[in-house]
Amino acid sequence: MKDPSPPSSTPRSSDSSWIECLASALPQLAQIQEPYLQAYQEQNPQVHSYSEREESPPRFPLDDLRMLYSSAYHSSTFGNAKYYAHLRDVLDPVRHIIRSHPTLIQVVSPIIGKDEFWMQVLNSGLSTSPSNLIAGLMARAAELSGDSYRLAAEDLNRLLTPMKVEVTELVPGELDVGYDAVLFYGLTLNEQIDLDDGMVVLSFEQTQRFVEPKLVEELAPFGAGFHKWRSVGAVVRPFRWRPEFRRRGNLQDRALSNPRAFFKDALRFLDLIGVAHTTPVPLLAMMTNCIDRSAGRLLGLANPSVDIKRGRPVHSIDGIEKCPEPEPEALAEAINAFKNRKGDRYAKVAWMVSRLSDALVNDGRFSDEDRIVTVVKTLERMYDLPDRGISPELQIRASKYLGVDFESRESIKDIVKESYDSRSSIAHGWVENMSLESKTEVFDKGFQIARRTLFKLLQDGPPENWDDMTASDA
Numbered sequence: 001m002k003d004p005s006p007p008s009s010t011p012r013s014s015d016s017s018w019i020e021c022l023a024s025a026l027p028q029l030a031q032i033q034e035p036y037l038q039a040y041q042e043q044n045p046q047v048h049s050y051s052e053r054e055e056s057p058p059r060f061p062l063d064d065l066r067m068l069y070s071s072a073y074h075s076s077t078f079g080n081a082k083y084y085a086h087l088r089d090v091l092d093p094v095r096h097i098i099r100s101h102p103t104l105i106q107v108v109s110p111i112i113g114k115d116e117f118w119m120q121v122l123n124s125g126l127s128t129s130p131s132n133l134i135a136g137l138m139a140r141a142a143e144l145s146g147d148s149y150r151l152a153a154e155d156l157n158r159l160l161t162p163m164k165v166e167v168t169e170l171v172p173g174e175l176d177v178g179y180d181a182v183l184f185y186g187l188t189l190n191e192q193i194d195l196d197d198g199m200v201v202l203s204f205e206q207t208q209r210f211v212e213p214k215l216v217e218e219l220a221p222f223g224a225g226f227h228k229w230r231s232v233g234a235v236v237r238p239f240r241w242r243p244e245f246r247r248r249g250n251l252q253d254r255a256l257s258n259p260r261a262f263f264k265d266a267l268r269f270l271d272l273i274g275v276a277h278t279t280p281v282p283l284l285a286m287m288t289n290c291i292d293r294s295a296g297r298l299l300g301l302a303n304p305s306v307d308i309k310r311g312r313p314v315h316s317i318d319g320i321e322k323c324p325e326p327e328p329e330a331l332a333e334a335i336n337a338f339k340n341r342k343g344d345r346y347a348k349v350a351w352m353v354s355r356l357s358d359a360l361v362n363d364g365r366f367s368d369e370d371r372i373v374t375v376v377k378t379l380e381r382m383y384d385l386p387d388r389g390i391s392p393e394l395q396i397r398a399s400k401y402l403g404v405d406f407e408s409r410e411s412i413k414d415i416v417k418e419s420y421d422s423r424s425s426i427a428h429g430w431v432e433n434m435s436l437e438s439k440t441e442v443f444d445k446g447f448q449i450a451r452r453t454l455f456k457l458l459q460d461g462p463p464e465n466w467d468d469m470t471a472s473d474a
Contacts, residue, residue, distance in 0.1 A: 019157055022097050023150035026137060029090045030149075033068065036087050037061070040068045060139040062302045069131035073115070091134070098130035103160045107247045118249030121296075122178065122241060122289040124305035125249050132300030139297040155298055163242050175295040179210050179236040180259040180288050182266035185220055185314060186274065186281035188325045189233045195269065196339050197237075199262070204232040210290040212303070219284040219310065223319030231323035232284070235266040241291065243299060259288050268350075269338050271357035275451055276330040276337075278444075279323065280361040283311035316363035333455045345458050352378050356450055359443075368439040369426045375446040376423040379416065382453045384466040391420040393470050400469050402452055412449060419446035 041064055072091055075084040095115070099108045107117040108130065119128045133156065140152040155175055193201035207216075216229055224231060237259070263286050274281035288307040296304035337353075340346055359374040380386050383397040395413040403409030422442045425434065434442075463469055 019153045022153040025094045026149040032090045060142045062139045065135040095130045107245045118246040120244040136298045136300035175292050177238050178241040179290040181234045181236045183234050183284040188231045188323050202234050207234045209292050221314045221317040221319035226320050237262045271353045272334040272337050275356045276334040282314050282361045285310045337458045371443045415445045
């Protein structure tokens, strides 16, 4: 038996008519459903656990509304049709409007009781129904101002309409813009940073569009909520997407993307920006196929599926301590080095960038000693002395390469000698006499020499012959 025909006022082809009809029907449904929703929530109270992060305003009860609509739709089967009669009187016409959309009319069965269809959102698919999309419309309207129901209907129409031509301009914040993302901690960003190859660095405020607050709370250092997670950011690669609709589907229908190259580049940038600012910038998670949270709600998805690979725990980092904002000079160094990452100069120092970045985030049992050893080994590699291990030669090369006058050269020699001597003490087990403060000071000063050397090598390259530089001082 076929589903009853929709009201004569229901459009079948014109987008604007479909939007108008839907926007006119939603306010009455919202009014009628309110007491039903309250009664449902009273009978099915949600368990609320304490969270360091509370959303304001509270999240729209999308799951509750989906369950309410499902109960009303199946009320005849479960013997409570009389109770839901008034709600169904206004819900059914809206269902018919949803079904009449040119995209959905091709996938929704005309048979009564066969209201479901398959919706594929990137790598995740599920069986859904017009009722779930109506709940999504209500959730989307709740976060909009002005003519909210019409705006929500326009948003849904856009997502239901397949892309005919790929749009090249991607604006973060549009509902049909998705992201592959690398979530990080360690810098307080106040604005977007544009890289190359379509990559963008977003501030925490901008990441809230596609990252669940609960995930941020789980991954960020304890206490980071004190600063409202402002030191969380993301390197992203945006892309345009649309959901796909079919009459049937299964969980094997996955068009897997391959973001490995993007992830590799994003991690390179985190290494560079951390070294440039001499601050740890640890990876929190790599995420594939993130969609705008509002788009997910609009499609009736309370928690859209996201492929997540978590970074190592960052419990040792003090989240209450305020993270620095990017410094223009250091940021420019990192961006310039990143844009030249495919060149020969970067290839020669890539290992050093990674080692220095690791030293900043090292939190092992002997991290203080390990960091000093890492800096000295990296300096030896930078100055072409990996196997000779002679402190005087390292001092001379570093002082001549970085120094601008006698005083600065002597200062560099002293720092390199102190770093080298400390490394020797660690290697021979004589480190017990070094205090934590002295270890930190040795590392900080040695790291600055390594950092300066790194970016000079990237900018100017090495001298033609390091040995000539040492010989001239003999």
